[in-house]
Amino acid sequence: MNFDEIVLIIVxxxxxxxxGRVLIGPTIYDRMLGFAVFSSKVIVTAVIIGTINERTFxxxxxxxxxxxxxxxxxxxxxxxxxxxxx
Amino acid sequence: xxxxxRSIGQGLxxxxxxxxxxxxxxxxxxxxxxxxxxxxGLFVSITVVFFTNRFLLEENYQRKYIIGLITFLEYGLxxxxxxxxxxxxxxxxxxxxxxxxxxxxxxxxxxxxxxxxILANSITLTPGTVTVDKKGSRLQVLALxxxxxxxxxxxxxxxxxxxxxxxxxKSANRKA
Amino acid sequence: MSQWITLAGNIIIIxxxxxxxxxxxxxxxxxxxxxxxxITSKVDTVGFxxxxxxxxxxxxxDFFSGKIVLIVALYxxxxxxxxxxxxxSAHISGYRIxxxx
Numbered sequence: 533m534n535f536d537e538i539v540l541i542i543v544x545x546x547x548x549x550x551x552g553r554v555l556i557g558p559t560i561y562d563r564m565l566g567f568a569v570f571s572s573k574v575i576v577t578a579v580i581i582g583t584i585n586e587r588t589f590x591x592x593x594x595x596x597x598x599x600x601x602x603x604x605x606x607x608x609x610x611x612x613x614x615x616x617x618x
Numbered sequence: 619x620x621x622x623x624r625s626i627g628q629g630l631x632x633x634x635x636x637x638x639x640x641x642x643x644x645x646x647x648x649x650x651x652x653x654x655x656x657x658x659g660l661f662v663s664i665t666v667v668f669f670t671n672r673f674l675l676e677e678n679y680q681r682k683y684i685i686g687l688i689t690f691l692e693y694g695l696x697x698x699x700x701x702x703x704x705x706x707x708x709x710x711x712x713x714x715x716x717x718x719x720x721x722x723x724x725x726x727x728x729x730x731x732x733x734x735x736i737l738a739n740s741i742t743l744t745p746g747t748v749t750v751d752k753k754g755s756r757l758q759v760l761a762l763x764x765x766x767x768x769x770x771x772x773x774x775x776x777x778x779x780x781x782x783x784x785x786x787x788k789s790a791n792r793k794a
Numbered sequence: 795m796s797q798w799i800t801l802a803g804n805i806i807i808i809x810x811x812x813x814x815x816x817x818x819x820x821x822x823x824x825x826x827x828x829x830x831x832x833i834t835s836k837v838d839t840v841g842f843x844x845x846x847x848x849x850x851x852x853x854x855x856d857f858f859s860g861k862i863v864l865i866v867a868l869y870x871x872x873x874x875x876x877x878x879x880x881x882x883s884a885h886i887s888g889y890r891i892x893x894x895x
Contacts, residue, residue, distance in 0.1 A: 535804055542811060550818045561827050561884045568876055569821070569835060572842050573814075575869070579849060579862065588649065591861040598865065602872040606879050613883040646860045698843075705813065705840035708833055712820040717829040719891070742874035745836035749878055750885050760881065762832055 540580045547573035564608055571601030629671055630664065637663050689786045696778055697740050704745045711762070720764040724772050726755050726780065730790075733783050740779055747774055803852035810844030813837055826891050831881060839873060 547570055554566035575594045582590030630637070637660075644659030645651070711717050728734050738749045738757060751758040757775075765773045817838035824830050846866050853859045 539807060546814060546818050550821060553821050559827055561880055564880050565831055565835060569838050572838060576842060576845055583849060588858055588861060591865065594865055595868065598868050602876055605876040609879040609883040613886050646864065649857045701840060705837060708837055709816060711833055712816050712823065715823045717824060717833060719828045719832055739874040742878050745840060748832055748881055750881055760828060760832060
C-alpha cells in the first residue's frame, strides 16, 4: 500500500468522524461550523485522489467545490442573521 | 469617437499589471505553453478588465486593489510564519480542554479601508483571534487569553503585520 | 536526490495530518460555541495549509503544483470571510458567554 493511499484513508475517516458535530450540535452555528470544516476536508481528498491517479482535472473539481462551499456558508449565515429575509 | 477610443486605450494601459496576472492564471488553467493559449487569454482578460472598468467600478482598477508586489510577498511570508507559530501555541489548550475567551474592542493606526480589511482578515486567519465586527478603524476581536483590565487592549493585533501595512500606506500617501 | 525530496514532503504531510487530527479532536472537547470556533476551525486551517505545502514539495515545478497554488490562494481569501460571517451571525443573534469590553 502506498503512502498517499494511507493519507487518503486517514483523511476520509476524519471527515466522517467530524460529521457527528453536524448531527448533535446544540445550536445552529455549530452545524454551520461543522459544514465549513467538512468542506475543507473534501478539497484535501480531491487533491490526494488527483495525486494517486496522476490526473489534473480533479484539481478543477477541488476549485469548484471551494467556491460552492464558500457561497453556501455565506448564504446560510445571512439567512440566520436576518431571520429568513435574505 | 477618436477621444473615446483614446480613453479606452489609456484605461487599458493603466491596468497592464492586472491583465498580465489574469493571462498567467489562464495559461495555468489551460495547461499549455503555446501562442494560441496566450492570445486567447489576452483577449478574455482585456474584455473582463474593460467591462469591469466601464460598468462596475468607474475608477482605476489597479490603483484601487493592488498593494504592490514587494509588499505583497513580504506580507505573505510573515503571515505564513505567524499562522504556524500561533498554531503551535494553541495545542496545549486543546489537550487540556480549558479556554478563556472574551470580546475586546481595540483600535488600529491604519485609516485606509482596503488596508484595514486586509488586517482584519489576517487577524481572523491566525489561530487564537477572530474579528467579529468593524466600524471605521475600530475592531471588535474575540480573543483567547485576553489582556487584563489594566493592560493595553492593542496586544491582540499582530504588530509586525501592521507595521508592514503602515509603511506601505505612508509611501502611497506621499506618492499621491 | 529525488528520494530525499519525497521524504521531506512525506514528513511535512505527516505534521499536517497531526494538526488536522487535533482540530477534529478539539471539536468534541469544548462546551460553548465561541471556544470551538476560536480554536478548532483555525487549527484545521493550519493543517490544510501544511498538507498543501507538502504536496507542492513532492510534485516539484509543473502545472499540478501551479494549480495547487491557485487552490491555496482561493482558500486563504475565502476562509476568513466564511468564519467571520458565521461568528457575526451568532453575535448579532444574541449569543453571549461573558460580559464584553
